[in-house]
Amino acid sequence: MSSPKPQIPNSKKRDQPGHKLLAIPGPVEVGNNVLEALAQPPLSHVSPDFTRIFQQGLLLSKKVVGSASGQPFIIAGSGTLGWDQVGANLVERGDRVLVLRTGYFGDGFSSCLTSYGAKVTTLKAPSLGEPVSLGDLESALLGQNFKLITVTHVDTSTGVLSDIKSIAAVARRVSPQTLIVLDAVCSAGCEDIKMDAWGIDVVLTASQKAIGALPGLSLLIASPRALETYSTRTSPIQGYYASWQKWLPIMEAYMAGKAAYFGTQPVNLVRALTEALQDIMKNGEEGLALRIEAHRKAARRLRAVAAQLGMKTLTSRGAEAAGLTAVWVPEGLTATKILQRAGAKGVVMAGGLLAEVKDRYIRIGHMGVSVVDERRGDIEKITDTLYAVVTELLEEKRPEPATS
Amino acid sequence: MSSPKPQIPNSKKRDQPGHKLLAIPGPVEVGNNVLEALAQPPLSHVSPDFTRIFQQGLLLSKKVVGSASGQPFIIAGSGTLGWDQVGANLVERGDRVLVLRTGYFGDGFSSCLTSYGAKVTTLKAPSLGEPVSLGDLESALLGQNFKLITVTHVDTSTGVLSDIKSIAAVARRVSPQTLIVLDAVCSAGCEDIKMDAWGIDVVLTASQKAIGALPGLSLLIASPRALETYSTRTSPIQGYYASWQKWLPIMEAYMAGKAAYFGTQPVNLVRALTEALQDIMKNGEEGLALRIEAHRKAARRLRAVAAQLGMKTLTSRGAEAAGLTAVWVPEGLTATKILQRAGAKGVVMAGGLLAEVKDRYIRIGHMGVSVVDERRGDIEKITDTLYAVVTELLEEKRPEPATS
Numbered sequence: 001m002s003s004p005k006p007q008i009p010n011s012k013k014r015d016q017p018g019h020k021l022l023a024i025p026g027p028v029e030v031g032n033n034v035l036e037a038l039a040q041p042p043l044s045h046v047s048p049d050f051t052r053i054f055q056q057g058l059l060l061s062k063k064v065v066g067s068a069s070g071q072p073f074i075i076a077g078s079g080t081l082g083w084d085q086v087g088a089n090l091v092e093r094g095d096r097v098l099v100l101r102t103g104y105f106g107d108g109f110s111s112c113l114t115s116y117g118a119k120v121t122t123l124k125a126p127s128l129g130e131p132v133s134l135g136d137l138e139s140a141l142l143g144q145n146f147k148l149i150t151v152t153h154v155d156t157s158t159g160v161l162s163d164i165k166s167i168a169a170v171a172r173r174v175s176p177q178t179l180i181v182l183d184a185v186c187s188a189g190c191e192d193i194k195m196d197a198w199g200i201d202v203v204l205t206a207s208q209k210a211i212g213a214l215p216g217l218s219l220l221i222a223s224p225r226a227l228e229t230y231s232t233r234t235s236p237i238q239g240y241y242a243s244w245q246k247w248l249p250i251m252e253a254y255m256a257g258k259a260a261y262f263g264t265q266p267v268n269l270v271r272a273l274t275e276a277l278q279d280i281m282k283n284g285e286e287g288l289a290l291r292i293e294a295h296r297k298a299a300r301r302l303r304a305v306a307a308q309l310g311m312k313t314l315t316s317r318g319a320e321a322a323g324l325t326a327v328w329v330p331e332g333l334t335a336t337k338i339l340q341r342a343g344a345k346g347v348v349m350a351g352g353l354l355a356e357v358k359d360r361y362i363r364i365g366h367m368g369v370s371v372v373d374e375r376r377g378d379i380e381k382i383t384d385t386l387y388a389v390v391t392e393l394l395e396e397k398r399p400e401p402a403t404s
Numbered sequence: 405m406s407s408p409k410p411q412i413p414n415s416k417k418r419d420q421p422g423h424k425l426l427a428i429p430g431p432v433e434v435g436n437n438v439l440e441a442l443a444q445p446p447l448s449h450v451s452p453d454f455t456r457i458f459q460q461g462l463l464l465s466k467k468v469v470g471s472a473s474g475q476p477f478i479i480a481g482s483g484t485l486g487w488d489q490v491g492a493n494l495v496e497r498g499d500r501v502l503v504l505r506t507g508y509f510g511d512g513f514s515s516c517l518t519s520y521g522a523k524v525t526t527l528k529a530p531s532l533g534e535p536v537s538l539g540d541l542e543s544a545l546l547g548q549n550f551k552l553i554t555v556t557h558v559d560t561s562t563g564v565l566s567d568i569k570s571i572a573a574v575a576r577r578v579s580p581q582t583l584i585v586l587d588a589v590c591s592a593g594c595e596d597i598k599m600d601a602w603g604i605d606v607v608l609t610a611s612q613k614a615i616g617a618l619p620g621l622s623l624l625i626a627s628p629r630a631l632e633t634y635s636t637r638t639s640p641i642q643g644y645y646a647s648w649q650k651w652l653p654i655m656e657a658y659m660a661g662k663a664a665y666f667g668t669q670p671v672n673l674v675r676a677l678t679e680a681l682q683d684i685m686k687n688g689e690e691g692l693a694l695r696i697e698a699h700r701k702a703a704r705r706l707r708a709v710a711a712q713l714g715m716k717t718l719t720s721r722g723a724e725a726a727g728l729t730a731v732w733v734p735e736g737l738t739a740t741k742i743l744q745r746a747g748a749k750g751v752v753m754a755g756g757l758l759a760e761v762k763d764r765y766i767r768i769g770h771m772g773v774s775v776v777d778e779r780r781g782d783i784e785k786i787t788d789t790l791y792a793v794v795t796e797l798l799e800e801k802r803p804e805p806a807t808s
Contacts, residue, residue, distance in 0.1 A: 016445045017444070017445065019444075019445045020451075022445075022446065022447075022448060024448050026668060027446040027447075027448065027449065027668065027671060028446075029445070029446075030445070030446060035443055035445065036443075038442060038443060038672065039439055039440075039442060039443030040421070040423075041420045041421065041423045041426075041433070041434070041439065042426065042431040042432075042433075042434060042612070042618055042619070043426075043431075044426060044428050044431065044752050044754075045431065045619070046754075047424075047752065076480055076481050076482045076485075076619070076620045077480050077481050077485070077645060077667075078480045078645075078667030078668050078669075078670070079667065079668065080644070080645050080666070080667040081480075081481070081645045081667075083644060083645070084643055084644050084645040084646075087643070087644065088643065111644065112644035112645075115640065115641065115642065115643055115644045115647070116642075116643065116644075206668070208446070208668060214446055214670065214671070214672045214673075215446070215449070215480070215668045215669065215670045215671055215672075216480045216620050216670030216672075216673055236519065237519065238519065238520075238642055238643060239488055239491070239492065239519055239520065239642060239643045239646070240484070240487060240488050240491065240515065240516035240519045240520075241481065241482075241484050241485045241487070241488040241516075241645075241646065242488075242643070242645065243519070261757075262484070263481075263482030263483065263484040263485075264430060264431065264482050264483065264610070264612060264619045265482075265619065266482070266618065266619045266620030266673070267431060267618070267619055268442065268618045268619075268620075268673075269618075269620050269670070269672075269673065348448050348451065350448075350450075353665075
């Protein structure tokens, strides 16, 4: 008897029209099946069909981050809405929060929590491209009581990967009452996350990066401890759209296979998300591990080509993300020039996000179907294009030999 | 010579797969061209292509609500996020707000603003199915100073249409400093809205109703006066994701044809939205007026069939919405029974949203392409189905004649 292999819907679906290849850190290329799921006529948000799809999406979102006990939330919004969910539901005015900062997105999370009344202490990485030191973390946690710490798993502005397993272990040991919040926007689906096993209290992410769906959905998983903190808060929740008071009963209902209404679910985005999550989890945890390894391999390939071109990574050794590579532009070139030339060759790469070095580095995303489906040849196209563009631009810069 | 007939982009697009006809008050059926726009491979949110599409969407969203001077915001989220935008940006703790309540959504708006510290006074309609009386409004405004009033243009729970033109006129005359906020979630695209001419300060809506796109986008237009109120507030904005401090520079940039980043735009939803908005505005204001009239006509047809069946509308005479009909279920039947039977015949209608009379009325949505593209035959299918279902169910209830 044949094993119950998941059907690969790609084969029976139409191909995507020709387009520039997205090699940015989100949105990413999506599978034909994901686009096809997106393109179905809309369902009623309270229909049995949608309820099944949403239930499936909620259940699968937990699996991707290694949580059996967590409560998922999937809400229309960008990844940023996850920060607001943390601020609105877990922070009360005056609460102390420790933000581990490895780039732009640490600053953003900090601003967000401040707007909800948190007193934020920022723990910066020693220098650009490095993760926060575990020793500094331990000192910070010993020096003060924090209600929660936030960690950007992969900061999309720098490509720095934080060792969340070790960070969580330190936090749990030194300050066991502190909630651990992981911003996994650029990591869920391509980096290892064991939410339950490592004792993480919130994992938040978005649909358009390594999850491999379309932008427009905030995904968040809250541990029982995080929900306990939420439900025992003494001050009212600030705001409405990000309030778990509104969304928790809705998510619980759909998890139980029943429809419920607060805001209208973005039914098409959810359908595409569930399709993408099914792809990720179709071979269980083993498949997820292979997927993560495939992303690491793509990252190594890209770094090898960059090295050939004399382009150094922004990120210190050992802290390189699997889904995103940030590299310095060679002497004499600018990010703008490289991006323009790559775009003309049909590959869309991203510029810098850090104001101080904006035009001095580029970011290349390698996530989702571009990595997983080798038949597409996306990674070859990206590495070939990078090589050709930088070689050409350097060539053009070389002074003409004087005519004899 | 033939009149300038609008091009029908449908013809060159693939047809939608067979599916149950959505006759709920959102999500609604969408045109093939809208679904096709949705289904394009994702664009970079900062690419020139997306920038053009987003710019176009922003400009067109103003036209649909009759605003030349307003500032549009289009943000990933459900319609509810529009309430939060009002609460976060225009309300400061202790501000007095008058909510005109004609159903469930007035209560929701009220809860939302309360969560941002507003002191809400609710002005209720005299009874279920009626709009708020203009006399009561005038008294309320004379009795107290309100920073803003909110009006649900069409309350999706009751189908009650509020006469926003007259309401705005009263408010401007009696309390000229009060901001006028219109919840147009179930009206923009199928009811007359002259934002600038009538002196409305905020119009908020969503993508999945009469706008005719897919759910997942909050649309909001703010008048110069509303922006002035926002920019002169003395307390910090509450929250982050709904903050205009974050989004205003982004929207201004895209309006000017330049990309900018705060959160990742839901590029596919925006593309479909722009397509839908182009359909709405392709024949200018005249076309928009014809579109609104087409919705009124569909509403009259539906009410006529309901009347034949002895089903009274929930809504008082003159306050019937153009895009939504709420009717009482005939004696002896339940909403559940009617919805089930209609669903089995391929038409999805909606139940009640008001807890106290939930199973005693049904709601039928007639918005967007179902109304505008008569070749689809959607309105016939909806009216025929309603007629057949109710007739059958009444027939089945009739006692069997005694066998002789």
